[in-house]
Amino acid sequence: MQLVGHGKREASVLQEAFQNIDGDMKSDIYGKGTVIEDFQEKIATLLGKESAVFFPSGTMAQQIALRIWCDEQGTKTVAYHPLSHLEINEEDGLKELHQIQTVLLADKNRVIELDDVLKMDKGIACLLLELPQREIGGQLPSFETLEQISSYCRENDIKLHLDGARLLEILPYYQKTAAEVSALFDSVYISMYKGLGGIAGAILAGDHDFTEKSKVWKRRYGGDLISLYPYIITADYYFEQRSQKIEQYFEDAKELARYFNSCHDVSTVPEIPVSNMFHVHFHQAKEQVVSVLIEVQRETGVGITGNLVEIDEDSCSVEVSLGDLYAEIPKEILRRTFELLDEKMMELSAEKD
């Protein structure tokens, strides 16, 4: 049994989604055809945008969004959080492929607030907000802050782009629809494989002029594949299956965070999750925490996590995202798992003193 996620990334994920697809369903061809156009329209409607384009990846979609806004604004500077995916995970694609300068807003340990935006340099073409801010446990500003930032950007002719890789996952916290959140932004990216658990792929949405330009760039990038349907069919399948369950993942995340926070030398960021994800910090050395987790799994059958990252010699952390698997664990076993984790973390602490 695993606490987090939807299950392993393996071939059955694709096979299940294709099980009930007619063999004669026609492939999309270079962005055309029912299978891609229908899905794009469906997500455009969900997001309340004029149109949407399916991309192989969010990396590609977002660089392109920022490039389009830079071209439109006539200035090659954008602003985002210091731990934005574009800054830390893309080998500087935005800078290398587009010579776009970046301004990093806010301290890396907190989200961007209105004040950061008010103090931002003039001449920013586009501000990118990532909701939730993944690298700090999936934190969010208040919805009021978002509204204020959006108004400020509109008044000051700054485009506002949403890195909404996990957009659906934050709706239960904000108690808003995807369209209500998206309405604050000029363009929106949403991932097909985070909370939804598709195989890969992304949607970029905005007004018609914007998405048409994005298709030209998609071709330039080599992202306009002759066939994207393996990703589209699976995205649609898991969207149908999971978009209604995201509220449950959020509730589960809050429960699971309470369990972690009840354990000695364990805390979560944020303390109370605002989506289906959060970070768990163990205030003991990674090597020893790994041993504890292995023991707990041996005794309870529950795998808590396998991807601990060392912070320093006395602490480590892990990102967790709630999915289908949590609900499969009997409540009694869950309780026992965390009692045991608490005991064993306490023992570690006692050994150290």
Place this chain on the structure above:
Amino acid sequence: MQLVGHGKREASVLQEAFQNIDGDMKSDIYGKGTVIEDFQEKIATLLGKESAVFFPSGTMAQQIALRIWCDEQGTKTVAYHPLSHLEINEEDGLKELHQIQTVLLADKNRVIELDDVLKMDKGIACLLLELPQREIGGQLPSFETLEQISSYCRENDIKLHLDGARLLEILPYYQKTAAEVSALFDSVYISMYKGLGGIAGAILAGDHDFTEKSKVWKRRYGGDLISLYPYIITADYYFEQRSQKIEQYFEDAKELARYFNSCHDVSTVPEIPVSNMFHVHFHQAKEQVVSVLIEVQRETGVGITGNLVEIDEDSCSVEVSLGDLYAEIPKEILRRTFELLDEKMMELSAEKD
């Protein structure tokens, strides 16, 4: 019945390839894992190169290859044929994303010959050769010419890149292995869905240093998807199924070209194919030729082609690529089909006079 191709691009192409895949086969994760690494190694071996990288598309792979060579050579100019995919099908991605200048070699109606290369400007970082040259019916220079161009480039410190989208398809004509052809080039791209009939995807191969750099650019482009296995599994499946049949496609192409050339006002380019592809030129107005093809199909059940392109008011053409379907047509029906085509083209000609 259809004369050309492997059949329709539809969901069954994927479903068939996944039919015998274990559901617990692990996905590749951002370019790592058995499924991607094994296939890359297999194709690297086929091509006789140190290593290979799987890309979502050839567009992405080739722009990256040229960028790497430009960086290495310290000059941002490359040379290729005027009808190269990069020049006419990629919305100028190479220029827009890399500011790479291009020198167009040879007249657009013929392949690049040694003389074109000898007269080439100095300061070219890389020469790209497309074999076969698709947009002119899939023509080829002689193998001796290739060897001479390769020697010249090595002596003059010009990198030589192979646009081998259809590399396997030319081996029967040259009577060479893929490795023997690839040995003349510093880097090689091969497509997974042309003659092989996969869903999408490409391989870029070269020495280790080159492919490692290409992985960094793949990430920058957003091509380093969390999972590429839907394309890899299908590529491998159809590679196994069809790589041995390509010689037959070549023989079929020569036979089919003879049939076309036996018809009034019909000719092929090249007259004798050098791969599984060629162009068919009808020397009558497109609208009338379409009517003829429909009548022939009604009477024989054989669909000759559906994608005629108007050249001028008196002629039209179509690209054909031989695949699995040709062998399914009984020889007698084939003969009858072209007798009828000949008759009807003759009638058209007579009406006009």
